[in-house]
Amino acid sequence: MINSKQAAIIKKDIFAIVSNKQLLTALIIVPLVFTVFFPTIFILIIRFAPDQVNNIEQILNMLPEDMRTGDMQTTIIAFLLDNIMPLFFTIIPILASSIMAASSFVGEKEKRTLETLLYSPLTLTQMFQAKVWASFVISMAVTYASFVIMLIVVEALLLFAFGNMILPGLSWLFILLAVTPAMSLLAITLIVRGSAKAQTMEDSQQRSVFLVLPIMLVIVGQFMGIVLINPWYLLIAGAVLGAIAALLMRGSMKKFTYEALLKR
Amino acid sequence: MNVIITENLSKTYDGGKEAVKNLTLTLEQGEVFGFLGPNGAGKTTAVKLLNGTVSHTTGSCRVFDIDPMTKPEELHQISGVLTEHAQMYDHMTGLDNLLFFGAVFGLSAGESKTRALGLLEELELFDAKDKRLSTYSTGMRQRLSLARAMIHKPKILFLDEPTSGLDPESILSVNRMIKNLAENEGVTIFLCTHQLRYAQEICCRYGLIDDGIMFANGTLDELRGLVSGGTTVKIKTDTDIHEIQVEDESEIPAIVKRIVNEGGNIYSVSTEKPSLEDVYFALTNKIDPARGGASA
Numbered sequence: 001m002i003n004s005k006q007a008a009i010i011k012k013d014i015f016a017i018v019s020n021k022q023l024l025t026a027l028i029i030v031p032l033v034f035t036v037f038f039p040t041i042f043i044l045i046i047r048f049a050p051d052q053v054n055n056i057e058q059i060l061n062m063l064p065e066d067m068r069t070g071d072m073q074t075t076i077i078a079f080l081l082d083n084i085m086p087l088f089f090t091i092i093p094i095l096a097s098s099i100m101a102a103s104s105f106v107g108e109k110e111k112r113t114l115e116t117l118l119y120s121p122l123t124l125t126q127m128f129q130a131k132v133w134a135s136f137v138i139s140m141a142v143t144y145a146s147f148v149i150m151l152i153v154v155e156a157l158l159l160f161a162f163g164n165m166i167l168p169g170l171s172w173l174f175i176l177l178a179v180t181p182a183m184s185l186l187a188i189t190l191i192v193r194g195s196a197k198a199q200t201m202e203d204s205q206q207r208s209v210f211l212v213l214p215i216m217l218v219i220v221g222q223f224m225g226i227v228l229i230n231p232w233y234l235l236i237a238g239a240v241l242g243a244i245a246a247l248l249m250r251g252s253m254k255k256f257t258y259e260a261l262l263k264r
Numbered sequence: 265m266n267v268i269i270t271e272n273l274s275k276t277y278d279g280g281k282e283a284v285k286n287l288t289l290t291l292e293q294g295e296v297f298g299f300l301g302p303n304g305a306g307k308t309t310a311v312k313l314l315n316g317t318v319s320h321t322t323g324s325c326r327v328f329d330i331d332p333m334t335k336p337e338e339l340h341q342i343s344g345v346l347t348e349h350a351q352m353y354d355h356m357t358g359l360d361n362l363l364f365f366g367a368v369f370g371l372s373a374g375e376s377k378t379r380a381l382g383l384l385e386e387l388e389l390f391d392a393k394d395k396r397l398s399t400y401s402t403g404m405r406q407r408l409s410l411a412r413a414m415i416h417k418p419k420i421l422f423l424d425e426p427t428s429g430l431d432p433e434s435i436l437s438v439n440r441m442i443k444n445l446a447e448n449e450g451v452t453i454f455l456c457t458h459q460l461r462y463a464q465e466i467c468c469r470y471g472l473i474d475d476g477i478m479f480a481n482g483t484l485d486e487l488r489g490l491v492s493g494g495t496t497v498k499i500k501t502d503t504d505i506h507e508i509q510v511e512d513e514s515e516i517p518a519i520v521k522r523i524v525n526e527g528g529n530i531y532s533v534s535t536e537k538p539s540l541e542d543v544y545f546a547l548t549n550k551i552d553p554a555r556g557g558a559s560a
Contacts, residue, residue, distance in 0.1 A: 008367035012353070019355050116350040116412070118317055121341035146312045258317040258336070
C-alpha cells in the first residue's frame with residue numbers, strides 16, 4: 001500500500017515536526033493542558049472544595065439514577081471522566097493533525113520545498129497519501145500518548161484524593177478507536193483542501209477552528225445541561241465522520257494539479 | 265536519437281500571459297543545449313512544460329518518448345531538475361537532504377549514500393556534509409541542489425541558471441562536471457541561462473528566446489551565419505592597430521601583403537569571430553520588432 005518512496009516522505013515529515021521545537025512544543029503543551037491540567041483541577045476542586053462548584057447539585061440531579069452509583073463526589077468524577085473528558089479529548093487529534101498537516105502541506109509550499117518534491121517520481125496522489133499518513137501517524141501517536149498520560153495522572157490523583165480508582169467506561173474505547181481517528185482525518189482533509197490556496201501555515205491551521213468550535217459548543221452544553229452520549233452512538237459517529245473525511249479527501253486529491261500547487 | 269521533441273508548444277497562463285509561444289525544438293542525446301534569454305523570457309516555463317509541472321495550452325512534447333503531461337512521474341524518474349524555486353530542507357544536513365531525495369527516487373540506503381558522498385566530494389561540499397542546510401551559503405545551496413538533481417543518475421538534466429550565486433572556481437568545477445556528464449555518460453543537458461559568456465563555454469547548440477518566442481536556434485557557427493559581420497582581423501603594425509572585417513579568412517593573406525608592400529611592419533595578426541553575446545544582440549536587433557523566427 002505504501003511504497004518505499006512514500007515511506008521516505010513519511011519519515012522525513014515526521015522528523016521535520018520532531019526537530020522543530022516550536023511545533024513540537026505546541027504538539028506537547030496543548031494535549032498536556034487537556035489531559036493533565038484540566039482533570040487535575042477538576043479532581044482537586046471536587047475533592048477539596050466541592051462547595052466552589054455552584055451547579056454541582058444541579059448536575060447531579062440531572063444524572064439518571066443508574067449513574068448515581070457511589071457518593072456524590074465519585075458520581076461527579078465518573079461523569080467528568082466518561083462524559084466531559086472525551087469531548088476535550090477529541091480536540092487533541094484535531095489540533096495535532098492541524099499542526100502536522102499545515103507543516104507538511106502548506107509549510108513545504110511556504111519554504112519552496114514542495115516544487116522539489118513535485119519533480120520526484122511519485123504521482124500527486126502517492127505524494128499526498130504519504131503526507132496524509134505522516135499527519136495521521138503523528139496525530140494518533142500524540143492522541144494515544146495523551147490518553148495513557150491522562151489515565152496515569154487521573155488514576156493516581158483519584159487514588160491519592162479518594163483512595164480508589166475509577167476505570168474509564170466503554171465510551172473511551174469508541175472515542176479512541178473511532179472518533180479520534182475520524183476527527184484527525186477530517187482535520188487533515190480540511191488542511192489538504194485548503195493547501196492549494198493557503199500561502200502560510202497560519203492561514204492553513206485556522207481552518208481547523210471549523211472543527212474545534214462545534215466541539216467547544218458541546219462541552220459548554222455539557223455544563224449548562226447534560227447531553228449524555230450513548231457510547232454506541234460514538235462508534236457510529238466515528239464511522240460516519242471517517243467515511244465523510246475519506247470521501248472529501250479523495251475528492252480533494254483528484255482536484256490537485258502541479259500548476260495549482262505551484263501557484264504563489 | 266532525439267530525446268526532446270516539441271511541436272508548436274505554447275503556454276498561456278490563467279491571467280492571459282503567453283509565456284511560451286509555438287516552441288518547436290528537437291534535442292539529441294548527449295547534447296548540451298543552451299536555452300538563452302533574459303529573465304521572464306519563458307525559459308523556466310519551458311522547463312516546467314517539458315517536465316509536466318505546467319500543462320501546455322497547445323502543441324505537443326515528448327521527452328524520451330514520454331508525454332510529460334500524462335506520465336510526469338515516469339519522466340521524473342529519468343530527469344533531474346534544478347530551478348531557482350526548487351529548494352531543499354533547511355533543518356536537515358546536506359548529506360541527509362541527498363539521502364532523502366535518493367530514497368524518494370527509489371535508491372537503496374547504500375546506493376544513496378555512495379552516490380551522495382561522491383557528488384558532495386565532486387562539488388566540493390564534502391566538509392560541509394554534516395552541517396545543516398540553513399548554515400550553507402547561496403553558492404553551497406546551489407551546488408547541493410545540483411547534487412540533488414543528479415542523485416538518481418538522470419538521463420536528462422534541466423538546469424535553470426545553474427551558476428547563479430556561484431563563485432568563479434565553483435563555476436569551473438560545475439562546467440567540468442556538466443561537460444563530463446554529456447561527453448562521457450551521454451546525459452542530455454537542457455541549460456537555461458541569461459549569462460551568454462557562460463553558455464558559450466559549455467553548450468554545443470543554442471536556442472535564443474525572448475518574450476516566449478524562440479527566435480533562433482543552432483550551433484554558434486550556424487547562428488553567426490545568420491548575422492552579418494563575419495570575422496574581425498586585428499593587425500598590429502608599427503603605426504597602428506587595424507581592425508578589418510572580412511567575410512572569410514582567405515582574405516587575410518592579401519591584406520597582410522598589401523600592408524607589407526606599402527612599407528608597413530607587422531607585429532601581430534589575430535582573428536576574432538563574433539561571440540555568442542555579439543550574435544545574440546545582433547539577432548535581437550535584427551528580429552525585433554517583427555519577432556519572426558530564425559533557424560540555422
